[in-house]
Amino acid sequence: MARGNDMAKEVEWRIKVEEDDDTLQKTIVGCMWAVTAGLALKLCKFVKKAWEVGVNDPRKFIHCLKVGIALSAVSLFYYWKPLYDGVGGNAMWAVMTVVVVFEYTAGATICKTVNRMCGTSLAGFLGIGVHWVASRAGEQWEPVIAGVSVFLLASAATFSRFIPSLKARFDYGILIFILTFSLVSISGYRVDELLVMAQYRVCTIIIGSIMCIIVSVIIRPIWAGFELFVLVTGNLDKLANSLRCCVVQYFGGSEASEAESDEVSDKKLLGYKCVLSSKATEETMANFARWEPAHGRFNFRHPWRQYVKIGASMRSCASCLDALIGCINSDNQASDDMKKNMSSISMKVGANCASVIRELATTIRKMKKSSKLDILVTQMNSAAQELRSLLNSCPYLVNPPHNSKRSTRTETASPDDLAPKIEIPLMEIIQVVTVASLLIEIVARVEDIVENVEELSDLANFQPEMNVKSKQHTSDSKVSPDQQNDGEPVRTLQMV
Amino acid sequence: MARGNDMAKEVEWRIKVEEDDDTLQKTIVGCMWAVTAGLALKLCKFVKKAWEVGVNDPRKFIHCLKVGIALSAVSLFYYWKPLYDGVGGNAMWAVMTVVVVFEYTAGATICKTVNRMCGTSLAGFLGIGVHWVASRAGEQWEPVIAGVSVFLLASAATFSRFIPSLKARFDYGILIFILTFSLVSISGYRVDELLVMAQYRVCTIIIGSIMCIIVSVIIRPIWAGFELFVLVTGNLDKLANSLRCCVVQYFGGSEASEAESDEVSDKKLLGYKCVLSSKATEETMANFARWEPAHGRFNFRHPWRQYVKIGASMRSCASCLDALIGCINSDNQASDDMKKNMSSISMKVGANCASVIRELATTIRKMKKSSKLDILVTQMNSAAQELRSLLNSCPYLVNPPHNSKRSTRTETASPDDLAPKIEIPLMEIIQVVTVASLLIEIVARVEDIVENVEELSDLANFQPEMNVKSKQHTSDSKVSPDQQNDGEPVRTLQMV
Numbered sequence: 001m002a003r004g005n006d007m008a009k010e011v012e013w014r015i016k017v018e019e020d021d022d023t024l025q026k027t028i029v030g031c032m033w034a035v036t037a038g039l040a041l042k043l044c045k046f047v048k049k050a051w052e053v054g055v056n057d058p059r060k061f062i063h064c065l066k067v068g069i070a071l072s073a074v075s076l077f078y079y080w081k082p083l084y085d086g087v088g089g090n091a092m093w094a095v096m097t098v099v100v101v102f103e104y105t106a107g108a109t110i111c112k113t114v115n116r117m118c119g120t121s122l123a124g125f126l127g128i129g130v131h132w133v134a135s136r137a138g139e140q141w142e143p144v145i146a147g148v149s150v151f152l153l154a155s156a157a158t159f160s161r162f163i164p165s166l167k168a169r170f171d172y173g174i175l176i177f178i179l180t181f182s183l184v185s186i187s188g189y190r191v192d193e194l195l196v197m198a199q200y201r202v203c204t205i206i207i208g209s210i211m212c213i214i215v216s217v218i219i220r221p222i223w224a225g226f227e228l229f230v231l232v233t234g235n236l237d238k239l240a241n242s243l244r245c246c247v248v249q250y251f252g253g254s255e256a257s258e259a260e261s262d263e264v265s266d267k268k269l270l271g272y273k274c275v276l277s278s279k280a281t282e283e284t285m286a287n288f289a290r291w292e293p294a295h296g297r298f299n300f301r302h303p304w305r306q307y308v309k310i311g312a313s314m315r316s317c318a319s320c321l322d323a324l325i326g327c328i329n330s331d332n333q334a335s336d337d338m339k340k341n342m343s344s345i346s347m348k349v350g351a352n353c354a355s356v357i358r359e360l361a362t363t364i365r366k367m368k369k370s371s372k373l374d375i376l377v378t379q380m381n382s383a384a385q386e387l388r389s390l391l392n393s394c395p396y397l398v399n400p401p402h403n404s405k406r407s408t409r410t411e412t413a414s415p416d417d418l419a420p421k422i423e424i425p426l427m428e429i430i431q432v433v434t435v436a437s438l439l440i441e442i443v444a445r446v447e448d449i450v451e452n453v454e455e456l457s458d459l460a461n462f463q464p465e466m467n468v469k470s471k472q473h474t475s476d477s478k479v480s481p482d483q484q485n486d487g488e489p490v491r492t493l494q495m496v
Numbered sequence: 497m498a499r500g501n502d503m504a505k506e507v508e509w510r511i512k513v514e515e516d517d518d519t520l521q522k523t524i525v526g527c528m529w530a531v532t533a534g535l536a537l538k539l540c541k542f543v544k545k546a547w548e549v550g551v552n553d554p555r556k557f558i559h560c561l562k563v564g565i566a567l568s569a570v571s572l573f574y575y576w577k578p579l580y581d582g583v584g585g586n587a588m589w590a591v592m593t594v595v596v597v598f599e600y601t602a603g604a605t606i607c608k609t610v611n612r613m614c615g616t617s618l619a620g621f622l623g624i625g626v627h628w629v630a631s632r633a634g635e636q637w638e639p640v641i642a643g644v645s646v647f648l649l650a651s652a653a654t655f656s657r658f659i660p661s662l663k664a665r666f667d668y669g670i671l672i673f674i675l676t677f678s679l680v681s682i683s684g685y686r687v688d689e690l691l692v693m694a695q696y697r698v699c700t701i702i703i704g705s706i707m708c709i710i711v712s713v714i715i716r717p718i719w720a721g722f723e724l725f726v727l728v729t730g731n732l733d734k735l736a737n738s739l740r741c742c743v744v745q746y747f748g749g750s751e752a753s754e755a756e757s758d759e760v761s762d763k764k765l766l767g768y769k770c771v772l773s774s775k776a777t778e779e780t781m782a783n784f785a786r787w788e789p790a791h792g793r794f795n796f797r798h799p800w801r802q803y804v805k806i807g808a809s810m811r812s813c814a815s816c817l818d819a820l821i822g823c824i825n826s827d828n829q830a831s832d833d834m835k836k837n838m839s840s841i842s843m844k845v846g847a848n849c850a851s852v853i854r855e856l857a858t859t860i861r862k863m864k865k866s867s868k869l870d871i872l873v874t875q876m877n878s879a880a881q882e883l884r885s886l887l888n889s890c891p892y893l894v895n896p897p898h899n900s901k902r903s904t905r906t907e908t909a910s911p912d913d914l915a916p917k918i919e920i921p922l923m924e925i926i927q928v929v930t931v932a933s934l935l936i937e938i939v940a941r942v943e944d945i946v947e948n949v950e951e952l953s954d955l956a957n958f959q960p961e962m963n964v965k966s967k968q969h970t971s972d973s974k975v976s977p978d979q980q981n982d983g984e985p986v987r988t989l990q991m992v
Contacts, residue, residue: 061655068648068651071646071674071678075646078685159557183591186574320819322816326816327937330940391921393922429922437929444822
């Protein structure tokens, strides 16, 4: 009985275990499916995001193919026997050079290759010299002399990387200098034919570098200078759009929002944020651009640093615009009367500023001194002056007396003229007043941009645009900012 | 005779040549001296500049010595025979790793070493796999398969470097992946003992990496996280100083400038520019900081990204301050009466904002929830509200009627009360009004910073400061901003 009982229990247990096994197995399989599906989903999302990055800027795909081509070309050192017999295992250095040195823009690639070649050569000579001295000093002293020289030179070279002027241009070269010097003078202790080895390495590095430069410059080159140029002109347009959009939204009210969907106008309004955040990119691009040879319309000594200055003055203007937009979005709503009074002149100031900024973008884009710029700046300044004199006569709008200043303007002549005095608290007009005041400040900062662009046009010898002047002069001076295209930069002149 | 004549001429010529030689020699020597002196002068200037860079931050000297120490330590692979017998020429990779990977902050070093180790190992495995497949395919197909795989993988990996999330963390790892994979699968065609070679290389790279981490973390470590922490708190202080300084200079007038020299106060006033330009540094530091282990008061998962957010809200506040300073420096000077009227409340708002910002800096510095912060924020808001109601009653200051709002304030009770109405143009008050309006906007933006700092204190589990509260509560709430130290951050609490 006892045994039968035991057996029954055992059978029961087995069934249970098998059942457990079954559930366990199912759970494991389920979990694995879930994990796989989760990973696959993540991977899909990632691939989609990556694809979007590439589709937004197809030059990124081209860059990747260029890296592949340069690597394949340099790998011939291994695959093609005559070449491999020439350099042997040192072919590795050519491959390494291509991988490490090939950058997105031609300027960055050239900067790195030149740095690498110079750093390697200089350190190679110095290392062989130190090795020669050390080897004369006898077996005992050789590692000491080599070790101490590596310690001192590496420390000094590392320190020089902290100096801003060297860091901007030769950071990579100094790193390679330390690397090569250490390798040559340390491994000199063990390697017999140091001179031959160093020679091969320098040769393969130079070959790899030259290959990088050729592929980078010949196949659809991406110039750092041109990128900087596009960035700055694009930012100018964005700033103009933001400024225009902000003024129109505030003073234009419902009319403006009907014309464009909210999303589009919000995107335009916030374009100035790109201006605020592009400092680092501008500086990097300007540093790389000066390594580039003449390309397109840019000659070798194009004043790239001036674009950084233009960028700085744009940011100063954008931060004022940021404050303006902040004030507009604050709780202190302005009285509609006051807003209506200021509306036409404020919109004129905003539109004129935007026109000037767009004209600056066009000037840089065409690399011709603009014939319209002076007129536009004058218009902007006179609009600002009008705004000032409107403000100057403003309390009289609320409490209107008979005043000589009134005669200069017509838009304020209203039936209020003979009405009793109306008093409104300052708080109701503070927003409009602040907007007006910031607009005047923005005009001053736009003039800074104008100055910087004019300096650029002098430094880069922009030619005046003669044809346009004679043909369009009469019509240009009559263009009122309100007639101009709201959102897009003025492109008509580009077709000339 | 003819001969004598010839001789005389020859002698004459010789003397002339000797004279010419003499002048030429003198000129050359002079030139060389001038060039040498010029170079020496330049070198002197350069060394002086470099020395200043180091003296300003002695940790830079220490970093250089650390690089020297790590290099010397790793060079033992060559100098110590048992070690060299173990790895042979592959010791080169340890030296290379140290030179390339050792960075200024511990976070950057760890990030690069981990990237290098992972990239090398992964690419090594994959490369050997591809080599195995290629070698099965026969002599003819081997280079084709290897070449195509290098082309495809290098292109794909290069593309992945464009994806922002990967670029921020694994940029260097992907570069090393491409490098190792290319080297392994290309050189596999020529090298016989690929597996052994790969093994040695991975080993030496790991040894070099570990040595870097040890030297970087043990000898006077420079933590990226701590640098970020110091940068953000320092920027908060600079912002507070600029704000206070700007308001005091504008409203305080001559009293303020007597207290401090122009240079000192100008430096304080322009401190906010550091805030505007530190975006890139903050982001780099935050990226490196998350690789760092727990150190000092920071644990491993300290919310470093939150500091970047705080930085962004500081920049938004700083750009408003930039607009404010621009308006103050503009031509539209305000009438003194109006300025005097607004002066005391505006200075209170400015001082309160500065106190709040300084308290935020102290909160972050001490990593304790501040007991004073709420009170200070309330004070700031009520000061802003006072400013608003002053503005609300402002036209009545010019044309004073009997108004119920007057009863809330005492400072406007003046003999004007019964005087006839005075009318002034809006232009004369526009600057003061704009300054007031921007101050109100700055208050709103300071509240953004407060929110972000409070989020940080929640994320990082800051403890409330109990002792200070019970001891200082009564006195704290009575501290008026005017009594506080003008320039320096409030450091009294730090001594607790």
